[in-house]
Amino acid sequence: MTNRLTTRFAELSAYNRAGFVAYMMAGDG
Structure with missing residues (x-):
């Protein structure tokens, strides 16, 4: 891998x- 990637x-x-x-917090609420 390149450093950029x-x-x-x-x-x-x-x-x-x-x-x-x-997303999980919103789903629980």
């Missing part, structure tokens, strides 16, 4: 994790 993947992973948590 690795960084991009890390950013997407963090975004998806935060979005998933928000």
Whole structure:
């Protein structure tokens, strides 16, 4: 992997994790 691709993947992973948590909290509420 290139450094750029690795960084991009890390950013997407963090975004998806935060979005998933928000989705679960909204679903529970």
